[in-house]
Amino acid sequence: MPFAFASLQRLRCPPPPPPPPSLSQLRRTLSPHPGSQSLPSSLKSPQPLSPRRRRRRRHCHLRIQSVDAAQLYDYESKLSARFESHGKLKIAVVGFGNFGQFLAKTLARQGHTVLAHSRSDHSDAARRLGVTFFRDPDDLCEEHPEVILFCTSIISTERVVKSLPLQRLKRNTLVVDVLSVKEFAKTLLVQLLPCDFDIICTHPMFGPESAKNGWSGLNFVYEKVRIGDEELRISRAEKFLDIFAREGCNMVEMTCAEHDRCAAESQFITHTVGRVLGKLELESTPINTKGYEKLLALVENTAGDSFDLYYGLFMYNKNSLEMLERLDLAFEALKKQLFGRLHDVVRKQLFESAETVPVSLENYGVLMNIKHGAGTSKSMGFQDVASTIGYPVPSSSSSQDRSPLKIAIVGFGKFGQFLGKTMVRQGHTVIAYSRSDYSEAAQRLGVSFFSNVDDLCEEHPDVILLCSSILSTESVLKSLPLQRLKRSTLFVDVLSVKEFPRVLFLQNLPLDFDVLCTHPMFGPESGKNGWNGLSFVYDKVRVGSDELRQARCDQFLDIFAQEGCLMVEMSCAEHDWHAAGSQFITHTMGRTLEKLGLESSPINTKGYETLLNLVENTAGDSFDLYYGLFMYNVNAMEQLERLDLAFESLKKQLFGRLHGVLRKQLFENADKSKVFKEKPALPKPSQDVAALSSSNWIQVQTFEV
Structure with a gap:
């Protein structure tokens, strides 16, 4: 230089x-005051120069x-950088565990300066995320962050807030929490923070597991509890909320009280169901339904959260106890409905004509013997006997004949029509019979409807497909004029239980009739978009050894294989063992939740959406179907008992923790126990719940759990 x-x-x-003059100077210059007629010398035309x-x-x-x-000097880059830095915040994450790191990752990616503090040493994790970690909270506060973001557990929040050296922060610092309960957090922060601190109570309705593919479309709930009037403080609050809006979150502004009312259903019930099912140790089966797959996913999601989180949802949301009581009553009402129906059936069989009752105690006794080791599908010898019988082969057919099947659907209700539609589309001849008149529906589907069962049987169908309900199957089978059918007719059922129809067929059908027990693991609702990838379970209980009858059975199964079904061959006993743990439990939870009258809320979580879909799917089935799953599956009672024990175990775990906290407050801290002397030692549930959000409750909390 x-x-x-x-x-x-x-x-x-x-x-x-x-x-050169700035833009504002130019504006002042080009718009002179009245009376001014001259321009400054710097803007006048230059004088001519000598050569x-x-x-x-x-x-x-x-x-x-x-x-x-x-x-x-790159003015454009400097202005852009200045604009970018103007939108960034210095955010201190207090509580740098799993959820704190989850949020910090996105904060750092967006360019914000992120500081962190936690009792545990997470310095390595902070370094990987580009976050500055402080072990001493005084050092953290002396950095004067613009935002303090509390990511602590519900139970430890009060202790952490009280331990923070607030005097070292700027007087107008913005404090934000992300707890799953909001009234407690709001009351706590308003009472413990200085009046000149800003407060936003928020709840990201997602976590590391549910948001592993991004936050887009997920709910973020917030309430601006206290924001100063200055433009800078209002702008800072908007900048913080914009962090989540930029990621595509659905921004939901609501009061803390309204949040807790909605969360008691959407979040607490979801976690309760997930934890109850988790105690059953459910596993994937070869015959999973879509509903069961969703329940397994729900168990996996809730199992990733600590029990402290779930206990906090119960302890600090005054609406949760009411929801737990309602769930308990709903489950008891469902059991009463099941056992009441069972009692009616047994009473009819004892005191009325056994022939008029659709349920056979003899058949049920056979099933009970199977459960206790008297035999299984193969040990009872039905399949072995069938393979040794010489069945006559019709001379009019050949083993190479693959002409369409003539299928008679007996029970042409909703499910019968659902199956018949696909069979007609594939080119098979479908005829139908039902006690109700479905002639118009049959005509629309291209099916011949018979109001007389004798006329149906005289058409000599290749296959009799029973689509009746579980409860009416026995009476329907016994009402068929079997003598009018061909001697080698193939009988097929599609019931949700398999041991019962297997025994029923083998006891009531002539030996020269073939028997195929099947269960499409889907229905009109779950299979409305096609059957591809859905499970179809079957057991060739008794099929003639000649090639024609084997081919006819395979041709019937090919109807479902052509549609892309996952073909699963297993014994009827094995099916019922799996179905009791998957299908019966799924229907039980769906019907229990249905009794709660759950509704969609503005803050639905993915897990709660799963429960709503489960209720919708199971509500479409009749109670007879569910009762049949219970009555005719010998494993269902055991699963119901296990579910009952799991629910009781979870309640004991919840109230046991609550009892431990109260006992600690009563006997370990004499000063704070004085507060309880003014109240009943064992408050009623409603009083206890109301206390959760009161100021006295906050004053006596000493959670060192």
């Missing part, structure tokens, strides 16, 4: 021109331009 200055002096260059001065000026310009080129 000195060299360049000396060169300029030697050339006696005139001083460099003044910097000598023009040469010197041109020479100096060349030298000056070289100096300017060495000091280029």
Whole structure:
């Protein structure tokens, strides 16, 4: 720089021109005050120069331009960087565990300066995320973060807030929490923070597991509890909320009280169901339904959260106890409905004509013997006997004949029509019979409907497909004029239980009839978009050994294989064992939740959406179907008992923790126990719940769990 200055002096260059005026100066200049008619000298037209001065000026310009080129100033980049930095915040994450790190990752990616503090040493994790970790909270607060983000557990929040050196923070710091309960957090922060601190209570309705693929479309609930009037503080609050809006969150502004009312259903019930099912140790089966797959996913999601989180949802949301009681009553009502129906059936069989009752105690006794080890599908010898019988082969057919099947659907209700539609589309001849008149529905589907079962049987169908309900299957089978059918007719059922129809067929059908027990693991609702990838379970209970009858059975199964079904061959006993743990439990939870009258809320979680879908799917089935799953599956009672025990175990765990906290407060801290002397030692549930959000409750909390 000195060299360049000396060169300029030697050339006696005139001083460099003044910097160009700013835009505001130009506006003031071009809009002079009234009466002013002249422009400043810097904007007047230059005076003509002599040739000598023009040469010197041109020479100096060349030298000056070289100096300017060495000091280029990118105004556009500087302004852009200034604009970007203006939108960034310095955020201190207090509680740098799993959820704190989960949020910090996105905060750092968006360019915010992130600081962190936690009792545990998470410095390595912080370094990987580009976060500065402080072990001492005083050091953290002396950095003067603009936002303090509490990511502590519900139970430890009060202790952490009280331990933070608030005096070292700026007086107008913004404090934000992300707890799953909001009234407690709001009351706590308002009472413990100085009046000049800003407060936003928030709840991201997602976590590391549910948001592993991004936050887009997920709910973020918030209430601006206390924000100063200054423009800077209002802008800072908006910047913080914009962090989640930029990620695509569904921003839901609601009061803390309204949040807790909705969360008692959507979040607490979801976690309760997930934890109850988790105690059953459910596993994936070869015959999973869509509903069961969703329940397994729900168990996996809730199992990733600590029990402290679930206990906090119960302890600090005054609406949760009521929801737990309602769930308990709903489950008891469902059991009463099941056992009441069972009692009616047994009473009819004892005191009325056994022939008029659709449920056979004899058959049920056979099933009970199977459960206790008297035999299984193969040990009872039905399949082995069938393979040794010489069945006559019709002379009019050949083993290569793959002409369409003539299928008679007996029970042409909703499910019968659902199956018949696909069979007709594949080119098979479908005829139908039902006690109700479905002739119009049959005509629309291209099915021949018979109001007389004798007429149906005289059509000599290749396959009799029973689509009746579980409860009516026995009476329907016994009402068929079997003598009018071909001696080698194939009988197929599609019931949700398999041991019962297997025994029923083998006891009531002639030996030369073939028997195929099947269970499409889907229905009109779950299979409305096609059957591809859905499970179809079957057991060739008794099929003739000749090629024609084997081919006919395979041709029937091919109807479902062509649609993309996952074909699963297993014994009827094995099916019922799996179905009791998957299908019966799924229907039980769906019907229990249905009794709660759950509704969609503005803050639905993914897990709660799963429960709502489960209720919708199971509500579409009749109670007879559910009762049949219970009555005719020998494993269902055991699963119901296990579910009952799991629910009781969870309640004991919840109330046991609550009892431990109260006992600690009563006997370990004499000063704080004085508060309880003014109240009943064992408050009623409603009083206890109301206490959760009261100021006295907050004053006596000493959670060192």
